[in-house]
Amino acid sequence: MHYKFIKAFFPALIIIICNVALAQTTPTFSFTTPTGTIRTCAGIASANYQQFTVSGRNLTGDIKLVIPPVTYVNNNSTQATTQQAWEMTTTPNNLSTFGYTLNIHPVNGQVDNVTIYVRMGADNLFPQWPASITISTDGADASQTVYITGTQVPLAVVDAVNQTICNNTSTQKMVFTGTGTGYSWTNDKPEIGLAASGTGDIPPFVGTNSTSEPLRANITVTPLGECTGTPHIFHITVNPTLQPSLNVSADKTILCPGEVATFTAIPLNVGDLPIYKWLVNGQTTGGNSISGDNTLTFVTDKLKDGDQVTCTVTGSTYCYMPYTSTPITIKTAPLPEIHFSSNNYNIYPSQSVTLLSIANTDITSYSWKPTTGLNHADIPNPTASPAVTTTYQLTATEAGGCTATANVTVTVLPKLKINLDIPNTFTPNGDGVHDTWEIPKLADFPQSTIKVYTRYGSLIYQSVGYTKSWDGTYQNQKLVTGTYYYVIDLKIDEPLFSGFVYILR
Template sequence: MLHLLANIFLVFHFFMPLPGGAVAAVPQSVNGEMRTLSFIGTHADDAPVVTIAADDMYPCDGTAVNFTASVENGGVNVYQWLVNGRAVGGSSPTFSLQNANPKIAAEDEVQCVVTNLQNGLVGSSNKIMGIHTREYHIPTIELYFITNTSSTGTKAFCAGTEVTIGTALHLNYQDATLNYTLQWHVNGVDVPNRNNAFVTRDLKNGDEITCTFHITAKCVGVATAESNTLKVEILPNEAPSVTITPESDVCIGPPITFTASLTGTPGVVNYQWRVNGNPAGSNSAQFSSTNLKNGDVLSCGITNTNGCGISTAVSNEVTIDGAPSESNSVSITSSKPDNIIEENELITFTAHPQYAQNLSYQWTVNGNSAGTNSATFSSATLTLGDKVACTVTTADKCVLPRMAESNVITVVMLVPVVIPNTFTPNADGVNDTWKINALLAYPDCVINIYNRYGSMVYDAKSYTGGWDGTYKGTALPAGTYYYIIKPTKKGPKYSGNVTIIR
């Protein structure tokens, strides 16, 4: 009897109280044997009801998400966490899911299965998915014109127009804790505006608008982005000013030209010139006339049309006060009849200008400067075929032209007539023409050239520099041609052949 009581005492001595009125037994040694004692509880026939919750559905990159399981109708519980159906973690009411390598994806599914060891019943929790890992994205901001156009860059506005500039912000975050601010700048100077749109009537021509975007967010701390730059062109509502000036000296007689110059920002401009208050000229920025007289008053009015409206302006007045124009020309002569000299013979050339005051002279021989600033030029080194000319220039007003070119005198020498029998008209600069410079001494000479069929291919009255081997502008083929040259009407003639080599 005592033995039985001892056994009963031992059984109840190892009972453990549990929540809800249940007791559980643990394995213990009874009379030298390991036994598991029975469970007694108020919910012995109910399965666990399990609910899980996550501490963050939008974790930062690399931050773990913690889950907690709450159980009703439980006893001694065993916890099994599942991620996408795969067993993970230990038997604990909490579970930490790491968010790196790999990161948690929105389609990942987390669940907890609880087994009540008291009655062997199992309860499955709700499933949690849709966790979005935030990755850091650099924020951006773009400014654009809302007034008149949505384009970026440089835009024109009328003075006083209200200009509205909008912002396109790119955040790439889903976070209720996200905060951002905007700081607008005009020409780099902060302005008291932190709104998403910038509205003003105070911009000046050339102003540049920018904006700084500050963002504070859970996963990024503080980030800053700078916008693009918008530039404004402000069109004045008034017409540009206009000034008229002559292009050169005002001289009575030749055409006098005036030009209207605009200052400001013109649009479409119409011009109306006036002489003594009467309309004159055409709708042009230039006015030219040969009929202006001293005392005439010239002006120009403009009508300017742009997107800001129509405006008008009138130029300064110019009273014509010009000098009569004089003509400038020059001819030269030589000291030798027919410009014929002997070898090393001195010859003098004289310039005869039409306008003889305040002149400068420039002599040339074969296009190269020669002589001095004088009305005469002398030389004993000229030879057959040299070409002499003179240019006279004046700085005096109303002399036209201010630079005049003379006639050209070709120096002639009486030398034997030597006729070449070949030339090579291939444009290499060497022997390209059939030259007989001795003929320069015979201004009335006649030159005829024929092909082998007797057809004339060249006919010249007076020698002018040689034959280039063409007929009516077309190059003749290589071959032999035949000439007849008459230096004078009554003197002897020369005949023979010349070969073109190509």
């Protein structure tokens, strides 16, 4: 090293140091091998530690310690998750100081044997993976890693099976399975016949229930061991003894063949989730098709005379013998049969006809449809005078309520030019030839009226319909030879027919 002095024109003196080679020192740090044992229960931060010391020389900054997080992918997800599984501090008595990073400040460029305490975190899901603590400082050649290991003991687990029993019956022995070295349990309902608490397996006991509802006890069992497990709750249910009943009614008990009947059951004291079974003559199969099982309603059209319908209820969660309702006995009435003397009647406009129905049994009511053109719609033989061709349906009901129907058609013929071919002479002399006044075509007009008068207007003959031809008499006395006058009304909205007839003896 040499110095060069330069005199300046100014009062100040400037010294320039040339070619100076200053000695430089590299920051260094070191750590000791970790000692100690970490052992803890799952879900609990360890109370013991592994520890090591850190020292440093020629430091220009902090010694930095970092525990990197664990990154993993859950089986049910494709998204990576990070977790801080280990924690460290220099002051273990202050639990709030544990963390994942730590900075050690040098004093005059030095750190002397600072102790680092490392514990396993409560949320460590992968205790088999050691903690890798990275140590570094500014200016050092490279970072270094300290590895910390520990043991996590799984919590003891327990499994127990729910039981449901009837009042005054015994449970099965409850054997707890799992990883616990022992078990303790509590019971929130000692009134079922089990103590309020105990240890070990639960031996069989006789359950009791003096109420009308199921009695469910919550049994909390805790697995014991080096690491006491999470309590597990299971149930023992004691069902009461009930006296069930069923009141079954039917919308009708007298049926027509093939008629639908509906049966309804009203239950009492059957408990939760009862099972219903409808029976016909004590059977669920056979000639009758049973529908509506496990419901309170049974609908069928398959019943026969003398069939008996019952309903049986069985408890699924309550304890009682199956109960069967009182039978309902069915009676069936025969179907009536009905027909007409003729299924088709012909009339002309304005004419009428009597519809003659015939039944094979006593009928209590009649109903005609349509009612148009009928003088009565509730009698067996109404008079029909429809304006157009009409088909009538008769519904006949017998005493048991069974019905039958039949159809009859009244055909209204078109209006025609009518020629009665009325003879103007007949000879009632007993010779068997033309002895009566024959008008055959009047047979088509049963409501027609025929009247015969003398030349002086005296009525000597009349009839409704012309089923018997006139023989030329009046009050059983023979009329004399002569001319007589007639008026015929066909009662079909046609003009009157009138003229003369000559009696020749």
